Amino acid sequence: MLRGNGCHTFLDAGPLGSEGRLGHGHLDTLSLELSAPGGIFLCDTGCLAYTSDAGAYREQVRTAAHNTVVVDDRDQAELTGLWRIAADGTRPRLLAWDPGPEEQRWEASHHGYGRLRDPVVHRRRVRFWPARRWEVVDALEGRGRARPGAVLALCPGVVARLPPPAGGGAGAGGRSAPPDERPAPGAGGGWVAPSYGVRRPAVVLVAAVRVRLPFQFRTVIEWMSIQG
Structure with a gap:
């Protein structure tokens, strides 16, 4: 966890259950949740249902419902049934955690997408400053x-307002990306279960792009007080 000045950032670098048993976990390695003055702003889906609604169960545990990165619209592990996955290949590793007074840093990686035809390793670095600013790479x-x-x-x-498309985009190594390699941000309908059996509508933002690897996303979050 990174925290300071009324803000809390919860980060997940743990495995997906144990020996194929997902248990009450989700497919959300390297995900984050964020709270700041005013409430919780980024969160996971919570728990809506188990045996009573198999469709809702799959929705609540899938990778795309969490604050992490999805590759090729696939989950980090193959869900084979209620509370079960085929195997946990994420092999998460905590690479750095420095809760310093001026800047806090956390970094971890996972190999859940190593099972794809073209294997992918996801490495996430989060930096937090007490001025209520975050950088996620x-x-x-x-x-x-x-x-x-x-x-x-x-x-x-939480309301999302998307800016108009920019003229350029970040690509591999920071180069200027051609049109098909520019992240296309979009807002979709999702939901959160604040308690069991209770569903609340929510917005899910996704910046997706078709690229040649290696590639990186950089997300900057700033908390600002709006008066009046």
Whole structure:
């Protein structure tokens, strides 16, 4: 966890269950949740249902419902049934955690997408400053082409306003990206279960792009007080 000045950032670098048993976990390695003065802004889906609604169960555990990176619209592991996955290949590793007074840093990686035809390693670095500013860098390491998507799952009541498309975009190594390698941000409908059996509508933001690896996303989040 990174925290300071009324802000809390919860980060997940743990395995997916144990020996194929997902248990009450989700497919959300390297995901984050964020709270700041005013409430919780980024969160996961929570728990809506188990045996009573198999469709809702799959929705609530899938990778695309969490604040992490999805590759080729695939989950980090194959869900084979209620509470079960085929195997946990994420092999998460905490690379750095420095809760310093002026700047806090956390970095971790996972290999859940190593099972793809063109294997991908996801490495995430999060920096937090007590001035209520975050920087999230998601590096996708591998070869060939892939379609990664950086997800921001907003909490119920949080409003998203998308800016008009920019003229350029970041690409591999910071180069200027051609049109098909520019992240295309979009907002979709999602939901959050604040308690069991209760569903609240929420917005899910996804910046997806078809690129040649390696590639990285950089997301900057700033909390600002709006008066009046």
